[in-house]
Amino acid sequence: MIIIENLNLDFGNFKLLNINLSVESGEYMVVMGPSGAGKTLLLHTIAGMYRPKRGKIIVDGVDVTNLPPEDRGLALIPQDYALFPHMTVYDNIAYGLKARGFPKSEIERRINDICDILNIKHLLSRKPITLSSGEKQRVAIARALVIEPKALLLDEPTAALDPELRSKARKILRKLHNELNFTAIHVTHDIIEAIMLADKAAFMYEGQILRVGKIDEVLRSPNVSRYCEDLNIIKVKVSNGIVGMLGLDLPSKLPDGEYLAVFRPEDLVVCDGGAIDGVIEEVEIRGALNLLYINVGGKLIKVYVTRGEAEILNIKVGKRISLNLISSQVNFYPVV
Structure with a gap:
């Protein structure tokens, strides 16, 4: 479970203001809003890349506000997937496990399991430069999930995909969540993506969260309705x-x-x-x-x-x- 209490952050001329948000264990939370709303900044602050001016970030009952990213038990998937270009797919996925000192047998077991689920075993010997955008995304998801994080943080993970791949990626994320029941915070400006994935949604605008609730409740609210391209x-x-x-x-x-x-x-x-x-x-x-x-x-x-x-x-x-x-x-x- 992730609880964000009265989070405030100054970032140049931009501010996150009084952010309050809770994500239950196993819940898929989608934070949506227009470009420049502060969605990615909020996600990176939760991940530990920025320290808030005030407020708390609590993960499974532990205050992680002042902990470095590697001690928070969270996994971030950035927009560009950030795969290591000089490593094979296997080594990219294994990286977090090796850094945590897992034995070779456990690393191989976990990689086999997650690659079976994502259907990417045939990619393990390849380098990221040889992969399609959709394949890179699945590898990035595998690398994040293989460490069994307390929560997965996804920063517009389908933004770089064409419409056909984007539709497939949404279905993969929904299927994965149904099977693995992980906790997730997913930021997007894509309304259809939010509809397909969200157990709960939040709408963000100019550094503030204006509405939180079930996706249909959030989308029906006046402030959000006008953002939805008149849908x-x-x-x-x-x-x-x-x-x-x-x-x-x-x-x-x-x-x-x-x-x-x-x-x-x-x-x-x-x-x-x-x-x-x-x-x-x-x-x-x-x-x-x-x-x-x-x-x-x-x-x-x-x-x-x-x-x-x-x-x-x-x-x-x-x-x-x-x-x-x-x-x-x-x-x-x-x-x-």
């Missing part, structure tokens, strides 16, 4: 092949359970006699577009209309309107 994100249930959302019953092949439905404002169309009814709560002018905030059965969703459409439809706060959803554009992610 609509709502919790839905699938039961007996039917997903109920926004008053609709849509056919689905998904297993029964709770999901987050994610769709963009342009995936809703304002029209007469639409299948969805709602009331306009706010109109935000976006140049040639108006962004409408519409209350549908207690859920606030966002819809675009052009300025011309807004005039023709007499769009205004308090007006009841109807919509249709382009259901083929909705993506569903299991609530973890």
Whole structure:
């Protein structure tokens, strides 16, 4: 378990201000926010690379605030993975174990186990320069997990990957966490990544944590909603092949359970006699577009209309309107 109490840090002109955060054992915490919010600085401070001005960092009941990184029992995966270029994959993974004095037999056992899980045994004799970005990431994860840290700290681990590899990497991280149940703090500016991975999430802005909670609760809060690139994100249930959302019953092949439905404002169309009814709560002018905030059965969703459409439809706060959803554009992610 990691507890951060009233953490403050001055870093040039930037400050971390009154950070309070707790991560339970086995919990996957995602800290999200825009670039420059202080996410990486917070992660590096937890890792021990910077000393806070005041506050505490407690790991499994031990105050590690003033301990060096190597004595905190944490493993950091930086954005660039930081593999040793002159070493083989085997030696990269073994490095932390050798530094801790583990016997050769235990080193080999642990490396075999983690390489089986990550499917990288065939890479052990190669040098990092010969690896793809996805392979480098898996090696970095193996090197971090093989020492069995008290927590894993991940600094935007998929940022350097192309979209296809990024999707695979998210699935690998989710699978690993399900199998190994490690504690993690993962920073990202990728909303979909946060949705797929987070047991709990925190939103950070200008050095402060503005909201902590379940991912759907955090994403629904007003400060965070505007950061989400206007995405609509709502919790839905699938039961007996039917997903109920926004008053609709849509056919689905998904297993029964709770999901987050994610769709963009342009995936809703304002029209007469639409299948969805709602009331306009706010109109935000976006140049040639108006962004409408519409209350549908207690859920606030966002819809675009052009300025011309807004005039023709007499769009205004308090007006009841109807919509249709382009259901083929909705993506569903299991609530973890």
